[in-house]
Amino acid sequence: MSLWIILAIIVALVLFVIFSYNGTVKHYNAVRRAWANVNNYERQKVKILESLEPQIAQYSDYEKGLQTRITELRSSIDALDSADPQATNLQQVEAQTREVMQGLSVTMENYPDLKANTVFLNLMEEITSQNENVGAAISIFNRDVEQFNARIKMFPHNLVNASLNHKRHVDEFSDSTAEENIEYQPSF
Numbered sequence: 001m002s003l004w005i006i007l008a009i010i011v012a013l014v015l016f017v018i019f020s021y022n023g024t025v026k027h028y029n030a031v032r033r034a035w036a037n038v039n040n041y042e043r044q045k046v047k048i049l050e051s052l053e054p055q056i057a058q059y060s061d062y063e064k065g066l067q068t069r070i071t072e073l074r075s076s077i078d079a080l081d082s083a084d085p086q087a088t089n090l091q092q093v094e095a096q097t098r099e100v101m102q103g104l105s106v107t108m109e110n111y112p113d114l115k116a117n118t119v120f121l122n123l124m125e126e127i128t129s130q131n132e133n134v135g136a137a138i139s140i141f142n143r144d145v146e147q148f149n150a151r152i153k154m155f156p157h158n159l160v161n162a163s164l165n166h167k168r169h170v171d172e173f174s175d176s177t178a179e180e181n182i183e184y185q186p187s188f
Contacts, residue, residue: 020160027148028167034141035085038173041134042077042093048130049074049100052123066103073100085141087173097131142172 049070073096080089149169152161161167 016156017160017164020157021164024148024151024157024161024165024167027144027151028165030144031085031141031148031170032083034137034144036082038090038134038137038141039080039082041130041137042080042090045097045127045130045134046074046077048123048126052127066100069096069100069103073097085145085170087171090138090173094134101127101131138173145170145172 053067053070073093076089076093076096080086080093148167151157152165152167152169
């Protein structure tokens with residue numbers, strides 16, 4: 001009878017290790033998938049920016065700097081590694097996007113013809129929509145990162161991770177510029 005109890009305990013431990021290992025892999029894959037979605041939305045911005053550049057080129061004498069910032073933003077988005085979630089690189093891309101959007105607003109104010117151009121306005125709406133998509137994807141990414149990081153730190157999953165998975169903590173995305181504008185500070 002005691003042999004069956006020992007065998008049952010061993011089987012239970014093996015099953016726990018398997019489920020813990022697989023759970024960690026599942027959460028890690030969710031983080032990678034969420035990061036890929038963020039990366040995908042950022043790359044879709046590149047397509048819109050490519051369409052926007054000829055529109056801005058009409059006003060290049062005045063807005064040469066804006067065109068340079070758009071090109072730099074496209075390069076930064078292209079540099080995002082879809083396989084390696086790096087929140088700091090995404091922070092840089094989001095800051096550059098804000099600068100480009102501010103420059104575009106100034107351009108629109110200074111050129112009434114550009115403001116009336118429906119192609120330009122449609123592209124601006126698409127960029128705004130993509131920024132909203134990026135924001136939503138970042139929220140999902142941060143949620144998945146939080147769940148993954150909690151899993152690899154919580155006992156007994158941390159033991160399985162340390163001995164089998166060897167997954168490391170993933171940084172969440174944070175927007176320091178946006179945080180500066182928030183007056184509320186949680187008390188924890």
